[in-house]
Amino acid sequence: MAQKYVVIGGSAAGPKVASKIRRLDEQAEIIMIQKGKYLSMASCGYPYFVGGVFDDPGALIATPTGVARDPQFFSKVKNITALIETEAMSIDRTGKKLLVKNIPTGKEEEISYDKLVIATGASPVVPPIPGIDLDGIHTLQSMEDAVTLKDLVVSKKAKKAVIVGGGLIGIETCEAFQLAGIDTTVIEMQDQILPFLDWEMAKLVENHMCSKGVSVITGKGVTKFLGENGKLKGVEISSGEVISCDNAVISIGVKPNSSLALNAGLKVGDSKGIQVNRFMQTSDPFIYAAGDCTEVTNLITHNKQHFPMGDAANLQGRVVAQNVVRGNSEEYNGVIGTGICKVFDFTAGSTGLSQKIAEREGFQNIITAVHAAPDKPGFMGASPLIIKLIAAKSTGRFLGMQAVGTGDVSKRVAMAAMALHGRLCISEMVNLDLPYAPPFSPAIDNFIAAVHLLENKWQHQMNGISPVELKAKIDSGKAPFILDLRGPDEFEQMELGIGEVLIPLGALRSNLSKLPQNKDAEIVTYCKISLRGYEASCILRAHGYTNVSVLEGGIAAWPYPRKK
Missing domain, CATH: 3.50.50.60 (FAD/NAD(P)-binding domain)
Incomplete structure (x- = not known):
């Protein structure tokens, strides 16, 4: 006898579940319930539609060939019954029935199921601030x-x-x-x-x-x-x-739409997302859930979290479809927390844990490194890229990465995400074989160069100081001797104005007398990206200076106002 699958939700996870079920089972009866008017919306594209990147809202619900993913499309192409403007009211788990209501007519009906999938998404958090109901x-x-x-x-x-x-x-x-x-x-x-x-x-x-x-x-x-x-x-x-x-x-922010599940007696976690196991199965063996209404496991902290991202919803939907049709044969283990966004000419992305979150989650002895460099050779039209890496100091295990700039952030975040999924440590990442050609990256890619910096700190070959740490020293009146290794022309164009002394790297060895004569004095070196700062620190350490730090990221990563 043909199985009957009912999917509640028609945005991201729901259509993925329904479509994958159809690919696996041509004979199945599949019904998809959607409260709104639209199906399979590319909701992550909303800001770009608003901003004029494209002007046809139909593109947000169209296939790559331009066909609207409406009920007719799902019926004719996929043999899926899609009921729009239909709200799921309650679940009768004992009778395996779903009560739904047609919103325009108010008519209610019961729909039976063999397996039920909840993909009800999330809703925006609207705070109870006075005046919240004003027009505008x-x-x-x-x-x-x-x-x-x-x-x-x-x-x-x-x-x-x-x-x-x-x-x-x-x-x-x-x-x-x-x-x-x-x-x-x-x-x-x-x-x-x-x-x-x-x-x-x-x-x-x-x-x-x-x-x-x-x-x-x-x-x-x-x-x-x-x-x-x-x-x-x-x-x-x-x-x-x-x-x-x-x-x-x-x-x-958004909150999981989990009230339907909660009212049906399904377990909901601390995040208010529906609890699922590694098969995306709820506390009822005949009901699965996917997407923004669920909570999932963070693969680094092993804690449960709400992770409302479109890519995760689609991946979860695929796993659910496999498991409802073929039994619990495929696992969705969790997320590492990868995200990215465009901000005018900048891109900002991250994967894994930030330093702030790692410390909050109880990771001890964190080691970090900030690396700034062009994302390709200058003759190929380089753009700046600033990367921050986080690792566990005791083991060298890689914990997270952030990147910002006008350079190719996306590629580096993807590299770091794969390293996190592979549970790599610093020593396993320093010689990764990555694609290289001048149009795409430097000979040593920015991500690997950042790992090299992290390894130098981990192995005590370099002491680093962050902009936040240096600024705090300056503000407290305990400023170290600050050494700018750039050329006079660069200094004329851009100056931090934090009490720095300019000695170009090429002139450093012949100007050691201008440095503090106390070899234990604290010295901070930097340049535009602190590559020359690092080389200067090696020179100074070779000449007996014992307390030399490199300003990580140099001027490129300095987040505070500059003199000019």
């Missing part, structure tokens, strides 16, 4: 949201906008608005934007945003939305300051 306050979670914001851009109705939240969607929406000529301010309650980065890396991205005309306010939250005649006129932040605006986008 939006989210960006649905096709309808995207079309509304696109209309604001095209019609030029919006003049000044506030983005509440500095995460991925908030930053991408900010770019869309700013490029459209809308005066945009990002307000983030935490002390930094993009929480998957460490502070100094996020600050580099923030500086780039500010150079594009965006105002960024961190460390302050929105306490009130201010309006007039029901329309938004501004926001008040925790400092008491009022930021005028005519539109705002709430982007402070």
